[in-house]
Amino acid sequence: MKRIWILAVPLTAVMFLAGCESVPPGVERGPHGTIAYDVLVDASQPGARIEADGSFVGNTPVHLKIFGDKDGTFHDFGSYQYVVRGLPLTTNQFMQVRAFGTGRHFTPEDRIPSQIYFDMNQRMPVYEYAPPPVVYGYPPYGPPPYYYGSPYYGPEFRVYMGPRWHHRH
16 A cells, blocks of 8 residues: 555656646746737738837837737736727828727736737727616616614603513622
8 A cells, every 4th residue: 555655646746747837938928927929010001100008119010019828818917908009190090999808807808819900091989888777866866865764752761571680789
C-alpha cells in the first residue's frame, strides 16, 4: 500500500505542474498578465483620425496594439468599455464609434477583433432603449410613499393578567 502512495504523490505533482498555462513564445507580454494583440483599423477614406480610449493613435490605416487576456478578450483596466473612434475628414462624413465590453463588475466581455473597419459615409445607428417600467409612487406620479408607523393616540394603559411573579429581596 505504501508503494502506491510513494508512486502516486510524485505522479500527481508532475501532472499538476505540466498542466500550467504558459504564454506562447514570441508573444509580447503586458501588464497584469495580459498579452498584446495587433488590430488593423481602417476606414473608407484613408487618413481618418483614430482615437482609442480618448487618446490619438494615428491616421488610417493604423495598427493598434491592445493588451488583452490570454483567452482573446478585453482586459479590465478600470473601465467598463474600450472605445475606438474614427473622426471624419470632411463635413459630409460622420463620426464612427465602436465600443467593446471589458467585463468589469460582471458586465459582458467582448473578444478582441482582428480588424476594425469604419465606413465614414454611414450614419451611426441610434439605439432606442426601452423606458423603465412604471411603478406606482415613482416619477411622474410623485414621490414614493413612506410608512411612518401607527398614529399616536396618547398615554397607553396595559393590564397584565396571569401568574404572579414575585421579586424576592
